[in-house]
Amino acid sequence: MGKLIYAANVSLDGYLEDSSGAFDWSVPDEAVHQFWNDHERGIGTSLYGRRMYDTMRVWEDDDWLVDEPAVVREYAQIWRDTDKVVYSTSLDEVSTARTRVERRFDPDAVRRLKDESASDLSIGGATIGAEAFRHGLVDECVLLLCPVAVGGGKPALPLGVRLDLELLDLRRFDNGVVYVRHAVRRS
Numbered sequence: 001m002g003k004l005i006y007a008a009n010v011s012l013d014g015y016l017e018d019s020s021g022a023f024d025w026s027v028p029d030e031a032v033h034q035f036w037n038d039h040e041r042g043i044g045t046s047l048y049g050r051r052m053y054d055t056m057r058v059w060e061d062d063d064w065l066v067d068e069p070a071v072v073r074e075y076a077q078i079w080r081d082t083d084k085v086v087y088s089t090s091l092d093e094v095s096t097a098r099t100r101v102e103r104r105f106d107p108d109a110v111r112r113l114k115d116e117s118a119s120d121l122s123i124g125g126a127t128i129g130a131e132a133f134r135h136g137l138v139d140e141c142v143l144l145l146c147p148v149a150v151g152g153g154k155p156a157l158p159l160g161v162r163l164d165l166e167l168l169d170l171r172r173f174d175n176g177v178v179y180v181r182h183a184v185r186r187s
Helices: 030-041 050-060 070-080 107-116 126-134
Strands: 004-011 015-018 043-049 083-087 099-102 120-124 140-146 153-155 165-172 178-184
Touching (some): 004 126, 043 050, 050 083, 107 126
Parallel strands (some): 083 099
Antiparallel strands (some): 140 178
């Protein structure tokens, strides 16, 4: 059985994106990128909303990776080797391998996917992540807190949902990013 892990880069004041939709403040340095590589290597299936998929599908293309550091190229291969489910009512087809579209987020189907998975699953994106939290599907949160306050934007964690968490791990990076990993406690 796999765990469902919500993972994100987050501003110190709790946002995935600033009020203009930018997240350039969360671009990782080499050590943080290596952390994400190591984390993602353990993921068998990634669940995305449409916008997050649109952001992530750049990893399918080799053209821009030619002059990138090895750690960045490594991430591209890890991403390509992961199965992907995109939840979208408007996406007709996908442009990446190992990817399928689901028209709606079905909590029971996600529970079955977790039950049948030999490896962990990740969920990315604020909207789809909030749905997973609301349905009690998320087992762990992996957050990299970036040393910036953006003052508003898209919240990383769902509004109106109480989450009781247990700290499992933490680490400070030289660039000021702080990694925290929490289990979501079930009532």
